[in-house]
Amino acid sequence: MNSKRVKDASRSTSFDKVITDIADYVINFDVTVSNEAMETARYCFMDTIGCGLYALKYPACTKLLGPVVPGATLHNGARVPGTEYELDPIRSAFNIGAMVRWLDFNDTWLAAEWGHPSDNLGAILATADYLSRSNIAKGKPGLTMKDVLIAMIKAHEVQGVIGLENSFNLVGLDHVMLVRIASAAVTAKMIGCSREEILNAISNSWVDGSALRTYRHAPNTGPRKSWAAGDATARGLHLAFMAKRGEMGYPSAITAPIWGFQDVLFKGNELSFKQDYGTYVMENILFKISFPAEFHAQTAVEASINLHPLVKDRLEEIEKIVIQTQQSGDRIINKTGKLDNPADRDHCIQYMTAIALIKGSLVAEDYEDKVASMPMIDELRSKMIVEENPLFSKEYFEQDKRSIGNSIQVFFNDGTSTHLESIDYPVGHRRRRDEGIPLLIEKFERYVTGHMEKHKSSQILHICSSQELFENTSVDDMMSLLSSQQKQLAAM
Helix, strand or coil, X not given: CXXXXXXXXXXXXXXXXXXXXXXXXXXXXXXXXXXXXXXXXXXXXXXHHHHHHHHCCCHHHHCCCCCXXXXXXXXXXXXXXXXXCEECHHHHHHHHHHHHHCCCCCCEECCCCCECHHHHHHHHHHHHHHHHHHHHHCCXXXXXXXXXXXHHHHHHHHHHHHHHHCCCHHHCECCHHHHHHHHHHHHHXXXXXXXXHHXXXXXXXXXXXXXXXXXXXXXXXXXXXXXXXXXXXXHHHHHHHHHHCCCCCCCCCCCCCCCCHHHHHCCCCCCCCCCCCCCHHHHCCECCCCCCCCHHHHHHHHHHHHHHHHHCCXXXXXXXXXXXXXXXXXXXXXXXXXXXXXXXXXXXXXXXXXXXXXXXXXCHHHHCHHHHCCHHXXXXXXXXXXXXXXXXXXXXXCCCCCCCCEEEEEEECCCCECCCEXXXXXXXXXXXXXXXXXXXXXXXXXXXHHHCCHHHHHHHHHHHCCHHHHHHCEHHHHHHHHCCCCHHHHCC
């Protein structure tokens, strides 16, 4: 270590360009110029809330919700959809973030770094509800759902553009750090921070570094991966409130020699950016419409379901199953050996493929112990060969394609085989929007009507069916509709 360099260094006064670019974007850029982004953001809100409501059926999720200390609620606080909780906005952000990520069913962004930008809705929605209720109590107008959409687009863009060229997973860091950074930037703007305060919040979000990815991989795979984003979005909001109170920032948090993010955690590499912030990420976001499966396996599951009619009566005759995938899929969801829990199973391409071949479907319940105990699943997994297809890897990174290709072929003991079933783009891809959006709406309707009282669910569905009506709806009205009076949740 060059101690002289450290001793001679004077305090940085100019913020790193990475930090100022984010701040100036969230302050100045008008995302409403893109009608496509605004409309896609409405669908993203619907999909994200639907995923959160669905997760409330799982005790492993609901046991983490509510206040940290029993009874520590906040009158006129930020509400948690599908529950009776009214909490301080930071705790509400954790609740919402954990709900929407729990089943690995909300949107996805795939690039050098992947992630789930709708995780930021935890902080955004909690902040919007808290600000609205505070304003209304003072006789001032509250926020509208248009404000929520604008914040969502900007959070998606910050998280997604950072991830385009910068692979944090390659150095062992988890992508939820990008949720914290995006949430800090966007919510700092929402709560009225000055430019200097927004810079301070963003710099502190980089100083936080990152969680390790170890909870996503063997031998440590566990449910933390389902609440890590809730933790990150809540932390981003916490840093925004700290900045609003006057907490200082750290201008060279990223570039400082020896002690900055790049030297300490990014192996000395400089962060790389090849495009400016705009509306690109929301316009190209990937929706998980068909299956609650890690996104690199979405087309593998679809291909397996297509092959189901050809193999369902010949499962015992299978000799081998060849899966071709992208380099990223091969690296993070190619798992052999024992799978310990649902968090392990929903990140295993072999497990997801086996379920789809056996059942012709894949739902969240298929990751639970009851289904996982079926002997045929591990029998098929033992016969699978997973290999990278270089073309899939190449087109995965091409900006005009960003495909997520997988192919499946099943070979039988008698020397016959199925055809090679290959799919480049999942239903939730921008290239399949016309096919995907009606299915997304069905998914949203299913989870809203399955959880909410009829009079509330019908109003929610009506509001969400129109862009104009949705944007003009007050956050207070929307959150009132999303609040639940269900006894089983109130008793948690």
